[in-house]
Amino acid sequence: MDDLIFFGHKDAPLTTEGNVSQVKKTMDRMAMPYEYLDSPDAIHKRFPVFNREALPSDYVGLVQASSASINVQAAASAFFSAAMKTGRLSVLEKYAVSGLEPSGVPHQNQTYAIYAQSEQDALCIRGRHLILSPGVWADSVLNPLGLHQTRDWKIWQMNYAYWPVKSHDVKIPIWFEFGNLDANDHGTFYGFPPLNFDPSMANRVKMSADYTYDVFDHPAQIHHKVSQRLMKELSGHLSSLLNPQAIHLEQMEDAGTCLYSMSPDGKLVIGRIPTQPCSETFYHGASMCIMESGRAFKYAPLFGRVLVELAIDGKSPYQSDLDIFSPLREGLFN
Numbered sequence: 001m002d003d004l005i006f007f008g009h010k011d012a013p014l015t016t017e018g019n020v021s022q023v024k025k026t027m028d029r030m031a032m033p034y035e036y037l038d039s040p041d042a043i044h045k046r047f048p049v050f051n052r053e054a055l056p057s058d059y060v061g062l063v064q065a066s067s068a069s070i071n072v073q074a075a076a077s078a079f080f081s082a083a084m085k086t087g088r089l090s091v092l093e094k095y096a097v098s099g100l101e102p103s104g105v106p107h108q109n110q111t112y113a114i115y116a117q118s119e120q121d122a123l124c125i126r127g128r129h130l131i132l133s134p135g136v137w138a139d140s141v142l143n144p145l146g147l148h149q150t151r152d153w154k155i156w157q158m159n160y161a162y163w164p165v166k167s168h169d170v171k172i173p174i175w176f177e178f179g180n181l182d183a184n185d186h187g188t189f190y191g192f193p194p195l196n197f198d199p200s201m202a203n204r205v206k207m208s209a210d211y212t213y214d215v216f217d218h219p220a221q222i223h224h225k226v227s228q229r230l231m232k233e234l235s236g237h238l239s240s241l242l243n244p245q246a247i248h249l250e251q252m253e254d255a256g257t258c259l260y261s262m263s264p265d266g267k268l269v270i271g272r273i274p275t276q277p278c279s280e281t282f283y284h285g286a287s288m289c290i291m292e293s294g295r296a297f298k299y300a301p302l303f304g305r306v307l308v309e310l311a312i313d314g315k316s317p318y319q320s321d322l323d324i325f326s327p328l329r330e331g332l333f334n
């Protein structure tokens, strides 16, 4: 657990991640406690790691004291070992699903055949229930079901890197900066404090920009090359934003990339699988979570439960919360 600060222009237009006033509204609505920092002086006083000169005069901030970073590797391995303990999990590693066929009585008593291929082997798995969470490769499994993601869905290849900590005396919170002036993501940056998840992380911080110059229409275009243009902008911004006593800002390490599967409206898609775009008829016993738009990891336990409920019972007690993420939204599939 750690402090999280959202800060930026008081009236910044909305980005994919919202803006400070929208975060404030949401926290008020949900009665979540926070501390409001009403000026750049207040932000700098609370967290001297942010240089006063780098904060424009209309900057405000919100500090949420009960935030946290998740140890993703440990969480994933806990899920995996809990599932293994049931004795009912088989994992096919290094197999790609190359075909998917519904059969049986449509919409009632459906079964599914999944055709999977490895370099050496091909096999067919049959089941009564189907849950799909294929990331940016959604078309590879949805096309056989008659759904094609529209061209408005995009893959955003994001960049990140690490910097060594110079001194632990200056507190580094989890932070997100809405430095954008227009209604786009340019000017949004974020970072994490040093984390003790493994020895290599205890003395360095991970930071990034929340915008990209690498936007793709198809997984074949993914190249995993770190964007030099973006890293230059990120490094330049960090060296004015952050206190040089805290971080070795000249020593960027281990830059890498990862992928957002970005829906046309920036909201994820979770629900039953329609038999046609926008159709209220669904495949029986099936559900999906796709186009997660860069924000789904923390919901994995909840989404797992919802996906199972939708696949097995065809409904979930969380339905009213799910409506905003409906797979029937216009513009998702053709």
Ligand SMILES: Cc1cc2nc3c(=O)[nH]c(=O)nc-3n(C[C@H](O)[C@H](O)[C@H](O)COP(=O)(O)OP(=O)(O)OC[C@H]3O[C@@H](n4cnc5c(N)ncnc54)[C@H](O)[C@@H]3O)c2cc1C
Binding pocket: 095, 096, 097, 098, 133, 134, 135, 136, 137, 138, 140, 141, 158, 159, 258, 259, 260, 289, 292, 293, 294, 295, 296, 297, 298, 299
């Ligand atoms: C820069 C960045 C920052 C993020 N920050 C946050 C955050 O702060 N909080 C948060 O909650 N989330 C965050 N996320 C989002 C989070 O990482 C994703 O939501 C999550 O990893 C998506 O998991 P997934 O299982 O849906 O997809 P993936 O992890 O992409 O997994 C999909 C899997 O399906 C497999 N697959 C696809 N097609 C086939 C096929 N035909 N055959 C066989 N296998 C197939 C793939 O190999 C892959 O293993 C962030 C993501 C990025 C990139």
